[in-house]
Amino acid sequence: MVIDSAYQALQDLLWRGRGLGRFRSSRYPERADVRQDLKTSYGFSGDLADIFCDNTGKVVHKWHHFLPIYERHFAPYRNRPIRFLEIGVSRGGSLAMWRKYFGPEAIIFGIDIDPECAAFDGIDGQVRIGSQADPDFLRAVVAEMGGIDIVLDDGSHVMAHIKRTLETLFPLLDPAGVYMIEDLHTAYWRRFGGGFWRRGNFFNYTRQLVDDMHSWYHVTMPKHPVVSDICRSIQIYDSICVLEKGRKVMPLHSQIPSPDGDR
Numbered sequence: 494m495v496i497d498s499a500y501q502a503l504q505d506l507l508w509r510g511r512g513l514g515r516f517r518s519s520r521y522p523e524r525a526d527v528r529q530d531l532k533t534s535y536g537f538s539g540d541l542a543d544i545f546c547d548n549t550g551k552v553v554h555k556w557h558h559f560l561p562i563y564e565r566h567f568a569p570y571r572n573r574p575i576r577f578l579e580i581g582v583s584r585g586g587s588l589a590m591w592r593k594y595f596g597p598e599a600i601i602f603g604i605d606i607d608p609e610c611a612a613f614d615g616i617d618g619q620v621r622i623g624s625q626a627d628p629d630f631l632r633a634v635v636a637e638m639g640g641i642d643i644v645l646d647d648g649s650h651v652m653a654h655i656k657r658t659l660e661t662l663f664p665l666l667d668p669a670g671v672y673m674i675e676d677l678h679t680a681y682w683r684r685f686g687g688g689f690w691r692r693g694n695f696f697n698y699t700r701q702l703v704d705d706m707h708s709w710y711h712v713t714m715p716k717h718p719v720v721s722d723i724c725r726s727i728q729i730y731d732s733i734c735v736l737e738k739g740r741k742v743m744p745l746h747s748q749i750p751s752p753d754g755d756r
């Protein structure tokens with residue numbers, strides 16, 4: 494225990510020494526450089542890159558490497574009457590980006606704990622004020638949306654909130670829905686309830702979901718069936734976790750043609 498805490502304190506100290514500053518977008522002061530970085534680092538271009546790079550309206554703040562991940566998982570939902578919820582509205586720019594990306598038919602909602610975000614209500618989507626850690630509030634928002642196809646959790650980034658929000662919203666998601674959590678580097682930071690060795694680190698939870706998903710092959714009871722029983726894939730990227738909803742079905746296997754001639 495003492496060794497763990499000391500190790501964690503050392504991790505935090507080393508992290509503070511290196512700092513978030515080395516990632517800052519000041520390396521790319523010109524918009525052209527953002528576009529160039531998307532292209533050279535990720536081979537990414539197209540509508541979403543243009544919407545992000547050409548934004549002249551409300552501020553939207555995204556890590557560059559998130560854009561191709563959004564595209565990969567969200568593209569099938571474009572120009573359809575899908576129901577999209579972003580947790581974390583901040584300065585309103587991301588809702589504007591999603592409106593341009595998903596098109597006029599999409600039902601777009603944002604929630605935020607900050608009452609000032611109510612100023613963005615009715616512009617690019619609906620904004621509701623409340624905490625993602627409040628399951629009753631989340632359920633009321635989903636009821637108002639008439640269901641939900643995509644969740645993007647860019648809210649508090651607090652480990653306990655991420656988990657509670659997931660366990661509330663994932664069962665409410667459309668049977669073929671997508672749930673994305675971003676900025677999960679916070680899983681390594683103590684002020685978000687994370688830490689390299691700490692139990693609260695969300696990646697420990699995802700590891701347990703992976704174990705649950707493979708419950709056919711071991712003897713331990715599923716730990717988070719409220720999510721894992723209805724999850725068909727878990728994808729981890731740098732700081733992003735994507736869960737695709739789908740029924741858990743016991744796998745079958747076959748040899749064809751049958752080796753004993755049994756047809």
Ligand SMILES: C[S@@+](CC[C@H](N)C(=O)[O-])C[C@H]1O[C@@H](n2cnc3c(N)ncnc32)[C@H](O)[C@@H]1O
Pocket residue numbers: 552553554555579580581582583584585586587604605606607623624625626647648649650654
């Ligand atoms: C990282 S910002 C969102 C940025 C925005 N999505 C963008 O891409 O520009 C995080 C937001 O989450 C909000 N937030 C913090 N704690 C929250 C909570 N418990 N429930 C809902 N929103 C919360 C903050 O007020 C802040 O506006």
